[in-house]
Amino acid sequence: MTSPPPLDGLRIIDMSSVVMGPFATQILGDLGADVIKVEPHQGDTTRHVTPMRGENMGWVFLHANRNKRSIVLDLKDPAGKEALLKLAEGVDAIVTNVRTRALDRLGLGWETLQARNPRLILVNLVGYGAGGPYDGRPTYEDLIQGVTALPSMLVQAGSEEPHYVPMAMNDRAVGVSSAVALLAAVIHREKSGRGQQIEVPMFETMAQWVLGDHMGGKTFEPPLGPAGYKRTLTKERRPYKTRDGRICSIIYTDKHWRTFMELIGQSEVFRTDPRFANIGTRTDHAHDLYAYVSQAMQERTSAEWLEVLLAADIPVTPLHDLDSLIEDEHLMAVGYLPVVDHPTEGKVRQVRIPSTWSDSQPTIRRQPPGLGEHSVEVLREAGLSEQQIATLIERGVTVQPGYAPDEEAV
Structure with missing residues (x-):
């Protein structure tokens, strides 16, 4: 037996869409919050990304919206x-990626919300922080990758042309940061x-990630060298x-x-070549040393290297593609x-909750909801009468498939 999940009792309104906000609130829902x-x-919008079996239940939506209830308003x-x-x-909290000015125009800005609930926490996920020239601009994953230099660094690391990393890494990273906040x-x-x-803000959050890895010599004033971490930017990596x-x-x-x-019969080189002396010299000569290893690796098969490197406690894995990742023996x-x-x-x-707890284990309590599946349930909990709910449905303010009002209650 375990205790209830750690965030049991926490109630959150998720007014976000696409990936960043929904991923943040799914994490909180997995941990026990009522989202x-x-x-x-x-x-x-992710409800409409194909392939899908049922209307409004696209596969992207299914992977960012479990442990939630859906209400249409x-x-x-x-x-x-x-x-x-x-x-x-x-x-307890509202998470939104509606831009601040748009919330104010809707009459749902911070002052209005705080007046209704002084203990409320409002988390605004925005592209760029307030006060700078980019404030208020719309943005998406690809734009944040570009403005934080990822496509340029890929060229520096060997790509022929700038390109985006093929995953919503910024959306998910900022989602995690938002949940922590x-x-x-x-x-x-x-x-x-x-x-x-x-x-x-996405930009400032991810600039921290990039510059934490690549501020390099520009950490110091005056600079002691260029920006960038040599080891991770070498074309041989x-x-x-x-x-x-x-x-x-x-x-x-x-x-x-x-x-x-020792494995490749070059112990003497390791002892005498100054490039191998320590992590500093190895970083300075990262390009040469990666090339050195690359040449040696071609002497054996993948299976042979996996066996010998694992036995030697040197970190090594197969190179997966998406299909083999899904069938990975460890994940299985x-x-x-x-x-x-x-x-x-x-x-x-379904992707399992990755963490394992000795007590209060988070669980998947609800599968991703249909559009408006819980509209009536949630409005009842908020204190609206059956008559008020029926009126909202009749006017098209909210919907719930299959709902029939209780005529006696109305």
Whole structure:
């Protein structure tokens, strides 16, 4: 037996869409929070990304919206806005990627929300922080990759042309940062009794990640050298070609290098070549040393290298593609991708919650919801009467498929 999940009792309104905000709130939902996803009539845009089995249940949506309930509200309608404010009175936090000025125009800005719930935490996910020339500009994953220099660094590291990393790495990284910020604000509120507004900008958050790795000599004033980490930017840093394929390995510590050089019969070179002396000299000569290893790797097959490097405790893995990643033996052994029965979508492959807890284990309590699946349930919890709910549905302010009002209650 375990305790309830760690965030049991925390209630969050998710007014975000696409990946960044929904991923943040899915993390919080996985940890036990009650997440109420507020959607427009057309739903989150990821509901429409193919392939899909059922209408409005695209595969991207399925991987960022479990452990949530869905309510449809037209926030441009005064009754829809009032319903949202009524919901806000009874929750701990709101997460949104609606731009701040747009929230103000809707009448759902910080001052309005705080007046209804002084303990509320509002987390605004924005492209760029307030006060700079980019403030208020729309942005997406690819733009943040570009403005934080990732495509340029890929060229520096060997790509022929600038290109984007083929995953929503910024959306997911900022989503994690947002979840951490929200939880810190909850702790602050428990100490002070006060809610607050938090702005989490994509650009500044990811610039921290990039510059933490690549500020290099420009850390110092005046600079001691150029920006960039030589070891990670060398063109030779890539999966090593073997006699029959490729593998991924990193030879990093003194012990790794000493052992590897013994394996290839070059112990004397390790002892006498000053480039191998320490991590500093190895970093200065990263291009040459990666090339040195690359040449040696071509002397054996991938299977041979995997066996010998694992035995020598040198970090090594196969080079996966997407299909082999899904079938990876470790992921299979830990049950990371179980096939589950979704209430409407049939059998779907699900990504397991990655962390394991000795007590209060987070669980997947709800599969990703249909559009408006919980509209009536959530509005009832907010204190709206059956008559009020029926009126909202009749006016098209909210929807719930299959709902029939209780005539006696109405």
